Amino acid sequence: MASSREGAPSATHGGHWIHSAYDPRKEAGSWAEQQISEWKIGELGVVLGVGLLYHVEALVRIKPPESRLAVVVPDVSVLKDALGARPLESWIDEIQWITGTPSEVAEQLASQSAPLRFFTYGAAARLHAEAHQQLETSLRRIIARKAGGQLHVAVVGPIYGGSLPIARYVVRALGELGHRVTWIDHSVHHASYEAFGSFREERYRLTVQSRFADVLSFSTIAKIAEDPPDLVLAIAQAPLTLAVLQHLRKKKFTTAMWFVENYRHLTYWQQLAGGYDYWFVIQQAACIEALKRAGATQVQYLPMAADPAVHHPVTLTAEEQQDYGADVSFVGAGYDNRRSLLPRWLSKEWTFKLWGNEWDGATDLSCILQRHGARIDTDTCVKVFNATAVNLNLHSASGTGLDAHPDFVNPRTLELAACGAFQLVDERTLLPALFSSDEMVCFRSADEVPSLIRTWLKDPHGRCAHAEAARRRVLREHTYRHRMQDLLAAVGMQQPDRIGSILRGERSATELQRRTDTAPELAPLLSRFPSGQRVELKDLAADIRARAPGRELSREELLVLMLDSYRAETRDLV
């Protein structure tokens, strides 16, 4: 506790002021003014960050009388301090205090009937960042489970590369969840992109390919304009330029990027950080901080997943087992660290097969390289995983050893698990949150690997137990459906009045009809839609237009059409 210049009590933590050192009330008032415009009628405001409650008091003083406000209290002793330092006035009575563990708080918040609008008072919230992170994750899960509404999501994929199959998995997952998906598949342009790469002069190649990417970016806009989605979800390497992203924002489109890349290796996120409304990344702390420093406002962790429709156990014929099987296998491209480490794991004690491309010049591995280093398709991968006793999973890195920053978990980890295949994977800091030691066996150094192979080759029951447990975990928690539920719930939490409202099913014909007291004439228009179907302004207008020939339009229909003409103009992207 410390006194501010103006005389009111303030507070510091770790050398940082939690409230202004000069005038805490004035500062809190400015903060509250900034928040209030976002707060829609009917939403429950939820404050994260307790401090000395100046900011809460400021919000109470300017909020509309009918709006309710809750404060999350991760540590009751902080609240006691605050109430001891500040005079208790009547505004305190308007607060709903929410206490408990993060998951208990999440349950309490999720049980509220109103949409939630979060207000984070950063300086105070920082003290309980971990609890807030857990709260958000728990709440996201609960909301994801409850979500019943249908969104329209445009998924923008890359021209080629490792994120292309992930884009396809995402499209399938969203469809399976009942959302309408527009798949903007740029892989159809891959041949042209490659053709433009044939210039000898690098400068020409880069310029032409960059311009081509610009054209694809604009074609994305045209596609979005033809059928405007609620959310534009780009997968890493999607050809969307900053200018196009800014244009989308200006036209009120919500955009998100699932950056399924190692942010340390591919750094184009630095140019695009401020362009997307939401970033989802496969790494934590440092990555999230870096993106925020580069201009991203919302960054959240969303690990990789597996698609059980693609990666699953298969029964192999004896011939397939012969072709694809081995004691030990590795499937992947020839990155530096793999070229250096794999030869150390060859042994006369076991058979070893190496699958994948970009192994040119790796002479000490040529004896185990399959199909002369050709790229292998997903079906073949699945067969290899299933036919192998011990699958090696070594995260790529540019050095000669294990990844120096072993944080994110690669898709291969989850794909092998989804196949019910046993694997030895290099240890990752983010792996324990995804799999327990009963489900996944890790190695901490290259030297451990031969002994681990030896051990597990001798223990088929142990391999089977781990592999089956890992597969169950994937099906329970780590499919693309789970990830998409999480992603949409996260966006919905930030936009309770838009995406959140749709996810809650509040745009259905039934729900709208329930609210036609103010304009009963609208009821006949709504009654034309099946009760559970989502109804938007553009749907009403389209229905009116379809039925217009040969009859006189009602006044309400004309008003809907008038509003829709303005909507169409605002959203006219091209």
Next chain:
Amino acid sequence: MRRALVIQLARLGDLVQTIPAITALNESHADWEIDLLCPAQLAELGRLLPGVSDVVSWDGAAWHRRAARAEAEVRPEHIAEAETELRAMTDTLYDQAFVLNQHPRAIMAGALLARENIGAITGGPLDQTLSPWAMYVRNVATGKQDNRIHLADAFCGMCGMSPPKRTISIQVPETTLPTDLDPIGQSDGPWIAVLIGAGDPERLVPIAAWERMITECLEGLPASRIVLVGDQHEQERAQCIQESLPPSLLGRVWDTAGRLSLIQLAGLLTRCRIVIGADTGPLHLAAAVGTRVIGWYFARARVHDTGPYGSNHWVWQVERGERERMAVIQPSRWPIAETVALLRGHSPVTVTEWSLWESHRDHWGAYYAEAGHEPVEPIQRAQVWRQLQPSSVS
């Protein structure tokens, strides 16, 4: 008394060019009450248009906000709110609306505010069939048709009227300008207004061209004064022009950019002897308040479509080939010395890339004839009127 509503939701230039249609309606229906629906930001000027009983202002920004809310979540109260706003505009429906824009919102406004609609379309509000005059205007605008009918007269046609017998200027009430600008037009001149900007960037005359025009004008007409006219976005252009002028001339240049309301602008234009500029709203406003105009028409602007309405205006038209009918033509030189010669009262001269046209008026409305030639009425106008509106011929 029958109540009619003329709907003009486009920009300043179109609003001013609606005056002949309103005049024609008044001439034909002296007992009608004729109101005008126009954008809220032009309503103040709309009230000055001759023959208008009342102005209903259309708040497009409010509709945009309402549409954004309805898009985020369509709620019955959005419809109720829109209805309340329309009721506030008029308690009872108009007997007739004359819809002069082909935009859905103008057509929808007509359907919501009046029992009967004529103008842009022939059927119901969702009917895509354009009226003959609207189709004609669209064909002209898209370059499918050669044209000698002025847009303002085509508006008359869209209202089922022939062009009015007479042109009536806007009577601008006494307005006070900012004190430092008040001497404009109060002393010997001539005072010459230069419209330095344009809403459409392709219609912007380069700063260097204006700088030369102003310099030559002030040097060639020793008593002249120049008034720079533009909106707030054009203040920087005005500043650049002044900075590039010889210091000895600066005392004769008056900068009004970004400082006047529409009514003040109209008042200012009446104080000037002549107004020079590209095809812009203020140029048409100048013609409408009765000030002589010299237009520089380039880019997509065409004198026969939208030359300043009335008599005795001049337009320099950049020449275009048959294939360039819709092209954006940017001239390589500007008719500076020739414009100054006109200001000095010299006879029109020819100049490469440009032709000079002078406005006239007759039974079929306004037309432009090449300057220095005997004004010959273009015969195709009668044919078009006969074809599109046989009643006008009888």
